[in-house]
Amino acid sequence: MTCILVFGKNGQLATALAEASVGTEFQLEFVSSFEFNLIKQAADIQEYIANEASIDGVINASAYTNVDKAEMQAPEEAWVLNALAPEKMAKACKARNIPFFHVSTESVFDGESSTPYTLNCVVNPANFYGLTKLEGERLVQAVNGAGAIFRTSWVFSNTGDNFVKIILGLAKKYNTIRVVHDQIGLPTFAPDLANALLTAARYTLANPAKKLDPVYHIAGGGMSISRYDFAKYIIQSVGLKTKVEPISSQQFAAIAPRPHNAVLDTGSFTSTFGVDLPDWKIGLKHMLSKVG
Numbered sequence: 001m002t003c004i005l006v007f008g009k010n011g012q013l014a015t016a017l018a019e020a021s022v023g024t025e026f027q028l029e030f031v032s033s034f035e036f037n038l039i040k041q042a043a044d045i046q047e048y049i050a051n052e053a054s055i056d057g058v059i060n061a062s063a064y065t066n067v068d069k070a071e072m073q074a075p076e077e078a079w080v081l082n083a084l085a086p087e088k089m090a091k092a093c094k095a096r097n098i099p100f101f102h103v104s105t106e107s108v109f110d111g112e113s114s115t116p117y118t119l120n121c122v123v124n125p126a127n128f129y130g131l132t133k134l135e136g137e138r139l140v141q142a143v144n145g146a147g148a149i150f151r152t153s154w155v156f157s158n159t160g161d162n163f164v165k166i167i168l169g170l171a172k173k174y175n176t177i178r179v180v181h182d183q184i185g186l187p188t189f190a191p192d193l194a195n196a197l198l199t200a201a202r203y204t205l206a207n208p209a210k211k212l213d214p215v216y217h218i219a220g221g222g223m224s225i226s227r228y229d230f231a232k233y234i235i236q237s238v239g240l241k242t243k244v245e246p247i248s249s250q251q252f253a254a255i256a257p258r259p260h261n262a263v264l265d266t267g268s269f270t271s272t273f274g275v276d277l278p279d280w281k282i283g284l285k286h287m288l289s290k291v292g
């Protein structure tokens with residue numbers, strides 16, 4: 001068995017990783033925030049990883065993902081979890097000579113590009129959350145260990161808070177809802193992301209001499225979509241009659257700005273690891289068959 005330590009246990013990605021690893025060669029050992037708090041115990045992260053018996057790699061599925069709270073209420077916590085903790089994980093992995101797989105976000109870009117974001121695009125975080133994640137990327141890359149960083153976008157699943165669940169909740173409660181029309185992205189079904197990460201981990205462990213690129217983009221297959229059209233599609237899919245009205249991001253006035261264009265170009269992930277993520281609509285159908 002290939003033993004991987006995973007930070008995060010009950011989040012969207014961690015839950016999906018647990019399901020995706022069933023029946024594979026991977027034995028994943030999850031660490032929840034209750035077992036080890038990466039913010040309060042940040043100083044002990046390297047020691048924690050050093051003391052793990054026999055592990056072949058580490059996946060960081062933990063993050064401070066509340067974008068609005070990171071902006072105003074808890075910037076220090078977001079900074080520790082998204083920037084400083086991954087650096088310590090990367091250092092501990094390098095010391096053990098094992099790969100580190102870290103997950104980042106489309107919010108490292110400002111979203112002003114008119115085309116999908118490639119790995120060559122200039123980063124310029126859309127908000128404070130994006131800044132913390134970018135600093136995490138920078139610190140992990142500076143360690144220069146094995147493994148890679150995987151940026152993703154618009155993650156949804158049956159677990160935790162996400163756009164799909166928020167829209168379903170609102171659509172069941174109100175006759176009309178208002179959704180922003182000027183943010184487009186590629187929704188990513190967490191189980192598809194989990195499978196893709198395990199494929200990348202499998203490839204990395206089987207090819208230890210091959211130096212990976214520092215960063216890859218993973219996002220749902222299929223067409224990009226605006227949040228407004230995505231909301232309409234979700235509502236239609238479950239047979240609700242809720243009306244959706246388009247509004248601008250400016251009218252919505254979220255605490256933290258969101259990128260207008262959140263579309264990631266995933267070509268480099270596909271060509272390196274031989275994986276194209278399924279159309280996000282298939283993942284949505286699967287999810288709605290359970291929660292819709």
Ligand SMILES: NC(=O)c1ccc[n+]([C@@H]2O[C@H](COP(=O)([O-])OP(=O)(O)OC[C@H]3O[C@@H](n4cnc5c(N)ncnc54)[C@H](OP(=O)(O)O)[C@@H]3O)[C@@H](O)[C@H]2O)c1
Nearest residue numbers: 008009010011012013032033037038062063065105152155
């Ligand atoms: N959600 C999105 O739309 C989105 C978009 C782009 C990128 N991403 C990135 O994708 C990755 C996975 O996101 P996700 O949607 O799975 O996030 P999530 O559902 O919010 O899960 C966050 C995870 O972080 C862990 N965590 C939070 N605070 C912690 C602390 N103080 N100590 C230890 N662990 C802590 C949680 O621990 P417990 O297991 O104990 O609950 C949970 O497992 C993250 O790197 C995120 O930045 C997400």
